[in-house]
Amino acid sequence: MVNLTINGLHISVKEGTTILDAARKLNFKVPTLCNHPDLCVAGNCRVCVVEQLSAKTLVASCATPVTENMQILTNSLKVRTARKHIIELLLSEHKADCTKCYKNGFCELQSLANEYSVGDHVYIDLVPIHAHKIDKTSPSITKDDSKCIRCQRCVRTCAELQGVNALTVANKGKEMKISSFFDKPMHEVICTNCGQCINRCPTGALVERNYIEEVWEEILDPNTHVVVQTAPAVRIGLGEALGLNPGQRVTGKMVAALKRLGFNSVLDTDFTADLTIIEEGTELLGRLKRALVDKDPTVKLPMTTSCSPGWIKFIEHAFPEFLDNVSTCKSPQQMFGALAKTYYAQKKGLDPKKVVSVSIMPCTAKKYEADRPEMRSSGFKDVDYVLTTRELARMIKQAGINFDMLEDMKYDSIMGQSTGAAVIFGATGGVMEAALRTVYEIVTGREVPFNGLNIIPVRGMDGVREASILIENCKPEWAFLNGVEVKCVVAHGLANARQVMKNVRDGKAVYHFIEVMACPGGCLGGGGQPIPTNEQIRKKRTEAIYAEDMGMPIRKSHENPEITAIYKDFLGEPNGHKSHELLHTHYTVRRSY
Amino acid sequence: MLEQVNLVKELADKHGRRRDSLIPILQGLMEEKNYLTDEAMVLVAKELDISAADVYGTASFYTFMDTDVRGKYVIRICKTISCSMKGKIDVLHTIEETLKIKVGETTSDKKFSLLETNCIGWCHKAPAMLINDTPYTELTPQKVTEILQEYMKL
Structure with missing residues (x-):
């Protein structure tokens, strides 16, 4: 343990703790911009500077570990003056048309400017001398460099969480900017449109294209x-x-x-999440049958899920050789x-x-x-x-x-009824769990052998989770699956997905079924969800998803009466002609930059 | 294109395929051609299994790794104060007039590009410039004209 004082209060913290985290433990708020709990330390925005008595210069509290007998001031005159200047300097390079900005009221820089009562025209406005252009080419993400403070949260998000690296830091000094490959428009590059950068951008530089x-x-x-x-x-x-x-x-x-x-x-x-389970479950069983009974060498296993459009675009760019492994099911x-x-x-x-x-x-x-x-x-x-x-x-x-x-109201009909299996599509592992609940029962006639249908091994926040389920005592028509151990893996965050696919490619891991959701935590941590996000918030949302599942009267997709009805009245049979026409799709090989 | 593919492979065999092999590989490419093309950067990215944006970010950081089209001879004239005090501006004007290009531009025959550089350590013999890797010092308008004429003959 390391002992130090912050604003005169003593605290003992673990070695390696940053001054920022120690101050937070004592309930002193230190402002941050480049810092984000999901990302590595960058230390480039400098607004978190604090005074360390006996040190010559102010230190960035997010990037400085505590040392024994440190004396820290988080709110001295020196600190406050410096912070105000830092914010003003950031603003001199930021197009502060706040009232017209989509992030008005949700901008971290704006709230800091307000907190520190920054003055007008303290520094020369540098925005006009850069000929910034707004990139509106993507149907998902709008990138406006004139609002960018170059904190690089987006670059770290794209690299660390997603392993995509569509964004990079290009050039240096006053020319430095957040750029795609050769500064190409966003719709031309490997961006998966996942929007995780938007969730972490402190200003209006990266926002969703709104409709x-x-x-x-x-x-x-x-x-x-x-x-x-x-x-x-x-x-x-x-x-x-x-x-x-x-x-x-x-x-x-x-x-x-x-x-x-x-x-x-x-x-x-x-x-349609329930419908996806029927179509995708049938497809998986079909692939297994072709592999195990027909010994068809063209059948592609493992099969991966296809609900997450970020994952789809990622695999089209990064692993085009695996496109036939992706379920042909459209997303819900x-x-x-x-x-x-x-x-x-x-x-x-x-x-x-x-x-x-x-x-x-x-x-x-x-x-x-x-x-x-x-x-x-x-x-x-x-x-x-x-x-x-x-x-x-x-x-x-x-x-x-x-x-x-508002008083609670119910969904309209038809296409408004669903099950607990469908709602867990919103959490990492949910599609896998929903599929197993149905597939196991189709094959064996029994419920999945997990207490209360809760398939705990596929749940949780670990980036990659493996599970296997032994199929025994099958119904006669599925007898070929007797004794088969179905191997599953769940990954969330594309960096984890890349690792799983590399393992598959290199023969280091063998699976039958792979679930990937592009975003951390699954859709509940999606790029369109409320800001801010962090692990605690995602855990709360996860608990809510599983509580929603538990609260549903029906918790298995194949028992949804509207699903039975749509096959009877309209679709015919799972993976049938009509399904293929309306509910299945194909994928496109895309370039590698 | 095939040549470039082979060159990138050769450089990767020589320097390795780790993240820290990137700069030596890019330097190797710069030796072949005075600038890095987007195709070359995509090839490097594939070879090292990193993103093309990462390669571009690294290349664009370094002044001596150009990502814009450059001529066969890249002239870099020193823009810092010692050279300015010793009459760099007249030298620069002479170059611009001789080649009919401004700083940042390349001649239409792709033979010369004119750029400015930060201090290259020849202050004691200012004004100075580089043509590719060769330094030329104590320049005067007359001297620079002669130097350029020699290059034009090449």
């Missing part, structure tokens, strides 16, 4: 029928963006709010979109031309996914607009809805 006005227009158009679907993780995240604590389940309030916003029907992506969002303008329109007697389909997603990559040319199997664009959880929260505020006071 709020477009959606308002559709809602107000009397000639359209606007259906909205909500992803599993939205219902446990939305509250945070509306002033509630992390981990609060707001499913009923969210449905009520969507109805008040004027959507013609409020439906659930969870319904896109299955929903394809059905909204076919099955739903038919059932409701609507002209599919007039159906506008909107989705609320915890995800920015979903915006790109909806724009893919192959996502038009209904004959129209299957999903017209994708809004993030944050954009929905903004619409709720714009509409003057007092969210906390």
Whole structure:
């Protein structure tokens, strides 16, 4: 243990603790910008400087470990003056058009400027001399260098959490900027659109491309029928963006709010998550049968999940040789979109031309996914607009809805009923767990051998989690699986996914089924979820997801009555002709930069 | 293209395929050509299994690793104070007039590029410039004209 004083108060902390963390333990707030709990130390923004008595210069508290008998002042005149100058210098290179900025009210630099009462025109405004351009080429992410303070949270996010490195620090000195390869537009590079950089950008330099006005227009158009679907993780995240604590389940309030916003029907992506389980489970069993019984050498195993559009774009760029291993199932969002303008329109007697389909997603990559040319199997664009959880929260505020006071409401029908297996799609390991609940029961006629259907080994926050399940006493038609140990692996965060795929490629690991979610914690930590994010917040959201599962009367996808109905009335059979037409897709090899 | 693929492979065999092999490999490429093309950087990234943006970030940090198209002869004239005090500006004007390009530009025949550099350590013989790796010192407008004429003949 190391002893030191901070502002005269004594504290003993473990060796290696930073001054910043020690100060936080004593409840002294030290402002930070480049520092982020999910990322390595950078120490470049300098706003966390503190005074160390006997040292000549101020030290960056985020990057300085404590030493014995250190005497630290976090709020001396010297510190406050320096911090104010640092903030003013950052502002001199930041386009501070705050009232017109999308991040107005959510900007960390703005709140610091407010806290330190920065003056006007203290330093020469350097923004005009850089000819910054705004990159709006990506359907998911808008990058505005004039707002960038070069803290490099985005670069570290893209490298450490995602292992993608689409963003880098280019040039040096006053020319230094956050850049893609050769400063190419965002839609041309290996960016997976995951939006994790957005979740960590302290300013408005990286934000989601928002489609709020477009959606308002559709809602107000009397000639359209606007259906909205909500992803599993939205219902446990939305509250945070509306002033509630992390981990609060707001499913009923969210449905009520969507109805008040004027959507013609409020439906659930969870319904198509259940459908995904049936289609993907059938596909997995089909692949296993072809491998084990037919000895078909062309069958690709392991099979990977395909729900996460960040993961899909990643594998298209980074491991194109494995594209045939990816399940051909569309994501639940896109299955929903394809059905909204076919099955739903038919059932409701609507002209599919007039159906506008909107989705609320915890995800920015979903915006790109909806724009893919192959996502038009209904004959129209299957999903017209994708809004993030944050954009929905903004619409709720714009509409003057007092969210906390809303009475719970239920989803509309059809395509509004779902199970506990569907809601856990929002957490890492959830698709695996939902699939196992169904596949095991199809094959053996028995429930998965885990207490209360909770497949604990695939849950949790470890980056890569392996599990295996022994199949015994199968139904006669699945007898070939008797004694097979199905090997599964779950990875979240693309850096972990890359490691898993490398192990598979190099023959270091053998699996049957791989689940990947691009974002840390799964969709609940998605790039469209409320800001801030950190491990504690993601844990709260995870608990909420599993509580939501436990609260559902049906917890297995194949028992969802609306699923039984759609196969009977419309689709025929899983992986059948109609399913292939509407619910399955193909992938594209993409370049490596 | 194939030549470049082979060159990158050769350099990687020589210097290794670790992250810290990157700079020697890029330097090797710079020796072959005066600048790094985007194709070359993509090849290096593939060879080292890192992202192309990472390669670009590293290359763009170093003044002597160009990522813009450069001529066969890159002239770097010192922009620091000792050279300025000893009449660099006249030398620079002479170069600009002789080659019909400004600082940062390349001649249309891709023979010369004109750049400025920070101090190259020839203050005692200012003003100074480099043409590729060769230093030229105690320059005057007349001397620089002669030097350029020699290069034009090459």
